Amino acid sequence: MKPQKIAIAVDDLTVAYNYKPVLWDIDLAIPEGVLMAIVGPNGAGKSTLIKSILGIIDPIAGSVAIYGKPYDKQRKLVGYVPQKGSVDWDFPTTALDVVMMGTYGSLGWIKRPGKKERKTALESLEKVGMLAFKDRQISQLSGGQQQRVFLARALAQDAAIYFMDEPFQGVDATTEIAIINILKELRKAGKTVVVVHHDLQTVPEYFDWVTFLNVKKIATGPVKEIFNDDNLTKTYGINYKVSIQQ
Amino acid sequence: MRTITLGTAILGSICGMLGSFAVLRKQSLLGDAISHAALPGIAIAFLITGTKETNVLLIGALISGLLGAFWIRGITKRTHLKSDTALGLILSIFFGFGMLLLTYIQKQPNANQSGLDKFLFGQAATLLSRDVWFMASVTFVCLCVLLLFWKEFKILLFDADYAKTLGFNTKFIDILITSFIVLAIVLGLQTVGVVLMSAMLLAPAAAARQWTNSLGVMVVLAAIFGATSGVLGTAISASQNNLSTGPVIVLVAAVFVIFSFIFSPSRGLLFRQIRFIQNRKDLELHKTLAFMFEIAQDHENISHPHAVKILNNFHGFTRKTLGKLEAKEYISVKGQMWSMTPKGYHFAANLYNQQTNEDE
Numbered sequence: 001m002k003p004q005k006i007a008i009a010v011d012d013l014t015v016a017y018n019y020k021p022v023l024w025d026i027d028l029a030i031p032e033g034v035l036m037a038i039v040g041p042n043g044a045g046k047s048t049l050i051k052s053i054l055g056i057i058d059p060i061a062g063s064v065a066i067y068g069k070p071y072d073k074q075r076k077l078v079g080y081v082p083q084k085g086s087v088d089w090d091f092p093t094t095a096l097d098v099v100m101m102g103t104y105g106s107l108g109w110i111k112r113p114g115k116k117e118r119k120t121a122l123e124s125l126e127k128v129g130m131l132a133f134k135d136r137q138i139s140q141l142s143g144g145q146q147q148r149v150f151l152a153r154a155l156a157q158d159a160a161i162y163f164m165d166e167p168f169q170g171v172d173a174t175t176e177i178a179i180i181n182i183l184k185e186l187r188k189a190g191k192t193v194v195v196v197h198h199d200l201q202t203v204p205e206y207f208d209w210v211t212f213l214n215v216k217k218i219a220t221g222p223v224k225e226i227f228n229d230d231n232l233t234k235t236y237g238i239n240y241k242v243s244i245q246q
Numbered sequence: 247m248r249t250i251t252l253g254t255a256i257l258g259s260i261c262g263m264l265g266s267f268a269v270l271r272k273q274s275l276l277g278d279a280i281s282h283a284a285l286p287g288i289a290i291a292f293l294i295t296g297t298k299e300t301n302v303l304l305i306g307a308l309i310s311g312l313l314g315a316f317w318i319r320g321i322t323k324r325t326h327l328k329s330d331t332a333l334g335l336i337l338s339i340f341f342g343f344g345m346l347l348l349t350y351i352q353k354q355p356n357a358n359q360s361g362l363d364k365f366l367f368g369q370a371a372t373l374l375s376r377d378v379w380f381m382a383s384v385t386f387v388c389l390c391v392l393l394l395f396w397k398e399f400k401i402l403l404f405d406a407d408y409a410k411t412l413g414f415n416t417k418f419i420d421i422l423i424t425s426f427i428v429l430a431i432v433l434g435l436q437t438v439g440v441v442l443m444s445a446m447l448l449a450p451a452a453a454a455r456q457w458t459n460s461l462g463v464m465v466v467l468a469a470i471f472g473a474t475s476g477v478l479g480t481a482i483s484a485s486q487n488n489l490s491t492g493p494v495i496v497l498v499a500a501v502f503v504i505f506s507f508i509f510s511p512s513r514g515l516l517f518r519q520i521r522f523i524q525n526r527k528d529l530e531l532h533k534t535l536a537f538m539f540e541i542a543q544d545h546e547n548i549s550h551p552h553a554v555k556i557l558n559n560f561h562g563f564t565r566k567t568l569g570k571l572e573a574k575e576y577i578s579v580k581g582q583m584w585s586m587t588p589k590g591y592h593f594a595a596n597l598y599n600q601q602t603n604e605d606e
Contacts, residue, residue: 054411075413087405091270092459101401105412110394137459157412 004031005067007161007192008053013062015045015052022048024216026062030194035187036209037197037223041236044214046196047083050163054080066161076106079159081150083166089139095149096134099124102156117156124152127185129178144175151179161192168199180206203227247484250370253378254476254495257434260385262450262472263392264430266465267423269451270403275330276318276424278444279337281431283314285344285440288365289351298361300377304432307365311428314340319424341440368439370480370491381433388426392465399423400461438492449499450475456510475499532597534567535576539594542586551583 010028014021023045030036038046051057053064055071066074079102102124103117113121125131128148133141141149147167154162164183168176183206186193197203203210203223210227212218212235219231268276284307291306292298314336321332348362364372392399401409402419410416427447434443454467479495508516534557541556542548554568568584571577576590586594 051407056407056410075411078411080408080411082405082408086407088270088272091404092455092461092464093400093404094459098404101404101408101412104397104401104409104414107397109398109414112397153408 004033006030007032007067008194009065009068010053011063011065013049013052013059013064015048015057015059021215023052023059026213026217028211028217028220030192030209030220032192033187033190034209035183035193035195035207036211037195037203037207038211038213039197039200039203039235040213040218044235046213047165049213050080050165050194050196054078054163076157077160079154079157079162081154081162081164081167084143084147084150084169089141089146091138093138094134095130095136095138095141095145096121096125098138098149099152099156102153105157120156120158121152124155125149127155128152128182144171147171147175147179151182155182159191162186162194164193164195166196166198168197200232247480249375249378250373250484250491251477251480253373253381254370254437254480254491255473256378256381256385256476257430257437258446258450258472258474258476258495258499259469260381260388260430260472261434261446262454262468262470263388263465264423264427265447265449265451265472266454266461266468267399267403268427268447269455270461271423273329274448275333275337275444276315276427277431277447279318279333279340280311280315280428281435281440281443282337282344283340284308284311284432284435285365286310286340286347287313287344288362288435289344289347292351292362293347300372300374300436301380303362303365304435307435308428308432310340311432312425315424315428319420344440364439365435366439367441367490368435368437368443368492370437370483370495373437377436384429384433388430391422391426395419395422396462403461438495442492442496445496445499446472446475449496449503453499453502453506456506456513459512471499471502475502531567531570535571535590535594536597538571538577538584538586539591539597542591548591549578549585549587551580551585554579554582554584557584 006029008028008030010026013023013026013028015023026049038049040046048057052059053071064071066077071078096118099121100113100117103113103120107113107117122131122134125134128151130145130148130152133145133149138146138149147170151164151167154164167179167183171179183193183195187208195207197207204227207223209221210223211220212226212231214235214237218235219226265277268274287306287308287310288303289306290310291303294306295302297303318329318332318336321327321335322329327335351362398409398414398419401412401414402416402423406416406420409419431443431447434446438446450468450471451464453471454464457467458464475495475498479498480491482498483489483491483494506514508514511517537557538552541552542550557568568577568579571590572579574590575587576593577584577586
């Protein structure tokens, strides 16, 4: 296999709330163009890992490089889909307006979104199949539709790397398929996508790269090579043989 | 009189605008905490300078208000305490300290302390035209900042973490908003007073939220409601003897809130109730229609006529529902016989099919 370009390099990342470490000494080298799942039990630090890579949480040690440069300088290359529950969906705004926020980063301070940004936002809504709902007040959207709006907002960022925090949480089967198809499209376009994921059954089907996390990094690599009972047992602490083979 | 009306109108509009942000950030009580936190600043400013010059006292209020606001921020950031606890703590500690200082000042033999009481409940009559000018200029600056950083304010209110990942300095935006809220409150102390000030901030915003689903419209509406409350409140208090202006303004604002809660088309209680009754009636119709559908299904020709009698044993059926269904052209009635129309058949077939209904 020819050596791939490393899109995301995480070095010695350690995060602690009070005295308890939430992430301990994480090293990751995620190659460009993979669709990677982060799996691990509740409280393993999956969301925290994403948030500390993105600078939302300050790590007590460690560094993050995006294409070899510090994250601060590469923000425009990075898109983010937070957990759906992290915002108040009764906020007075429309779906299109939320998606438009994805363009705010490239606009920078003070400058207003114009026609170009509106076009980008509309295209993003169309990609997630939500164009018909563009003027809908966001509280009037179903959970799956809200998740798609969040995804569209990240698409509007037109990033090279995407971090997504449980995009499949609380969505029905149709939406899940729609979302995974978009993620696969992104990979096809050469983007790198990192997803916090809970459903172990679908990992081999959806992803080509996986990181096992439980405060420490258990394993990271191609799904074909490392997605096995041994690593699952190490991560979750119980024998997973039965559930996975079904 | 004109000065006072203008002053309360300007105050109402700036409070309405900034109050919208406080309400949407779920920091409704921040205004209450800040206004109470301003009291010791007033007392200390008086003790140091010995003057009752409003501007000097308000600078003291501004300093202690800001101090209170950022302590609240610090407490919620650095400890595990929730913001309501932090707000309550700062409110009562600062207010307690302020009251202590006020009673101390009252016992001073030389001090003519009566002027300080006005900050507790406000005294619009003491507004001078240069106070109003000052209010107007602050409101103008606030409006400019609002327009300039509109996009940044909006994204911070909706999703602060996301704003941070886009590279915005969320701390700066946060401090900017909070500072302006403190400023608006301090401006209102002279007119409305420490105790009622938070109502000026919240009532117009709460009323405005009922009428719109757009942030921009909400802020404008809140400003209009606030200004109107100011004008009406001043007029009412002037027409009656000895009614103090601050409480009347707050009560007028409260009327706006109650009216909005009841009569707003999308969120109001009245229309919600009407929609509820309407839905229930529709449901009754649908029930009858579904029953007819079952009967019609058994025949090759869906419009085959049936006796009205066979519906009589059915629960939801009345002559009235029959008439309503006919009016909608779902069925046609001839004498004692009814038959289903193709339109009615199609509607009944898709009655419980959510996909088709949702696309409408």
